[in-house]
Amino acid sequence: DGGITQSPKYLFRKEGQNVTLSCEQNLNHDAMYWYRQDPGQGLRLIYYSQIVNDFQKGDIAEGYSVSREKKESFPLTVTSAQKNPTAFYLCASRARGGGIGQPQHFGDGTRLSIL
Amino acid sequence: EDQVTQSPEALRLQEGESSSLNCSYTVSGLRGLFWYRQDPGKGPEFLFTLYSAGEEKEKERLKATLTKKESFLHITAPKPEDSATYLCAVSPGNYGQNFVFGPGTRLSVLP
Numbered sequence: 001d002g003g004i005t006q007s008p009k010y011l012f013r014k015e016g017q018n019v020t021l022s023c024e025q026n027l028n029h030d031a032m033y034w035y036r037q038d039p040g041q042g043l044r045l046i047y048y049s050q051i052v053n054d055f056q057k058g059d060i061a062e063g064y065s066v067s068r069e070k071k072e073s074f075p076l077t078v079t080s081a082q083k084n085p086t087a088f089y090l091c092a093s094r095a096r097g098g099g100i101g102q103p104q105h106f107g108d109g110t111r112l113s114i115l
Numbered sequence: 116e117d118q119v120t121q122s123p124e125a126l127r128l129q130e131g132e133s134s135s136l137n138c139s140y141t142v143s144g145l146r147g148l149f150w151y152r153q154d155p156g157k158g159p160e161f162l163f164t165l166y167s168a169g170e171e172k173e174k175e176r177l178k179a180t181l182t183k184k185e186s187f188l189h190i191t192a193p194k195p196e197d198s199a200t201y202l203c204a205v206s207p208g209n210y211g212q213n214f215v216f217g218p219g220t221r222l223s224v225l226p
Contacts, residue, residue: 040218042202106159
């Protein structure tokens with residue numbers, strides 16, 4: 001079945017540590033996104049990529065980094081510069097063709113906590 | 116600034132008690148409005164896309180409608196399995212493919 005796989009499901013970060021969240025999709029989608037979800041707030045865009053080897057900052061990119069070396073993969077690194085990383089992280093993808101009504105499709109998230 | 120608000124923040128219904136959730140938006144050129152369902156600890160699941168005022172979409176007990184400033188998600192005779200958080204998102208004309216999400220409405224349907 002086609003879909004988006006995020007791993008791990010739970011992740012714990014120590015002080016000063018960088019951690020990487022994995023996102024893989026087999027939907028053949030060009031665009032991929034990373035969001036952060038905090039209680040009572042809407043999804044906030046961290047980074048997005050519309051094509052391999054290209055990505056742009058979203059609204060809250062500080063303390064995060066990404067890469068897009070393959071169409072299927074869009075890993076997110078939460079660096080030690082991100083002082084409040086505890087949140088639920090969601091990866092999404094979207095087909096660029098097919099018209100303006102294409103929805104974003106989501107993985108099942110990674111919950112990151114501070115040790 | 117493009118913005119999406121949702122009301123109420125939380126809603127408790129008895130099984131079979133119909134109601135509506137609201138999504139109000141302010142955007143520069145709406146390309147599409149999207150409804151998602153999110154279960155605890157899971158990613159959002161796509162429900163509907165609406166493009167223009169007057170449009171309606173239905174799926175089982177859910178019906179989504181759209182006006183120029185807001186969208187409603189009507190839930191008819193809900194069941195406990197409809198309990199979830201419902202998210203609304205818009206695709207503004209000047210953002211290309213990027214969406215703006217509302218904070219969601221947390222729905223609980225009691226047996």
